[in-house]
Amino acid sequence: MHTLHTAPLLRRTVDDGGPLPGWAVLVDGDRIEALGPVEELTQAYPMVRVRRWPGTLGPALVHDGPLPPAPSPRERVHALLRVGVGAVLAAHLTDPAVRAAVTRNDVAVLDVARPPVLAAGDRADLAVFADDGRCLATIVAGRLVHRRA
Incomplete structure (x- = not known):
């Protein structure tokens, strides 16, 4: 089942130059299928389940x-x-x-540390952070494993 994770801002890496407004991550099972503007992804996948998160969506740490x-x-x-x-x-x-x-x-x-990144085909390990740096949600291998109440 496809899930579209969206937030006001999206970072493809932990410290890329700046977050992208209006972008989302399309997840299928445990993999990232696509990244792109929310409007384009919802048009391409009209029956997709959408999870809207506050804050900034990016790669898990x-x-x-x-x-x-x-x-x-x-x-x-x-x-x-x-x-x-x-x-x-x-x-x-x-x-x-x-x-x-x-x-x-x-x-x-x-085996070795690597900078986390969001890319199509990679494992769907995502995190959502509030403006103050608190983690609001963690998605590991496409599965929601933590959500701040």
């Missing part, structure tokens, strides 16, 4: 460090999802229970 402390592996992973993380480095997953929690939540495991 890559966490380059140990996972935050928490009482359980699941809570350690959820602490990352709450701040917009969609990928972690394998070097920081030495505990098998934490690695299993990462896998269960579809968080990407990378």
